[in-house]
Amino acid sequence: MKNDINCREDIILLVDTFYNKVQKNNKIGPIFTEVAKVNWAHHLPKMYDFWESILFGKAIYKGNPMLTHFALNNKTPLKETEFNTWKEIFFETVDELFTGQNAEIIKQKAQSIADLMHFKLNSPKQRINIV
Numbered sequence: 001m002k003n004d005i006n007c008r009e010d011i012i013l014l015v016d017t018f019y020n021k022v023q024k025n026n027k028i029g030p031i032f033t034e035v036a037k038v039n040w041a042h043h044l045p046k047m048y049d050f051w052e053s054i055l056f057g058k059a060i061y062k063g064n065p066m067l068t069h070f071a072l073n074n075k076t077p078l079k080e081t082e083f084n085t086w087k088e089i090f091f092e093t094v095d096e097l098f099t100g101q102n103a104e105i106i107k108q109k110a111q112s113i114a115d116l117m118h119f120k121l122n123s124p125k126q127r128i129n130i131v
């Protein structure tokens with residue numbers, strides 16, 4: 001039986017499972033493994049903090065995801081297909097592992113952050129302001 005996302009251990013399971021799938025995905029996997037050459041030992045704990053901050057309101061994540069993705073977008077364009085794939089994998093992972101109110105909330109948060117990120121990356125005015 002599936003439970004809701006209730007604690008950091010649940011976030012860790014979600015994040016680890018998500019990035020496992022991401023790495024194997026042929027549309028966005030290479031962005032992580034070949035373009036950004038992600039250091040997973042560094043990236044994963046950052047993502048546990050990020051989602052714990054978002055879902056449980058704990059201000060433990062320190063960082064600026066927009067700057068990271070602007071830099072990445074300059075190396076390889078992050079467009080609708082990349083964001084759709086990211087969201088599909090995220091939603092699929094949440095639904096596979098969890099059920100409940102927090103599972104619904106984290107999908108809504110992911111959706112709105114992804115949509116805002118996509119919009120900002122593809123808005124020339126925003127790009128000039130931030131970079």
Ligand code: HEM
Pocket residue numbers: 028031032036037038039042043046047050062063064065068069072078079082083086109110113114117
């Ligand atoms: C097409 C979609 C996306 C791609 C290809 C992508 C890729 C990446 C990559 C390669 C990194 C850098 C990892 C590193 O070098 O350490 C990163 C960092 C990060 N991503 Fe994404 N990402 C995407 C969407 C998202 C979305 C929708 C969110 C949030 C809901 C997100 C949240 C983050 C965060 C919080 C970091 C860490 C930033 C930092 O503090 O340095 N990403 N992403």
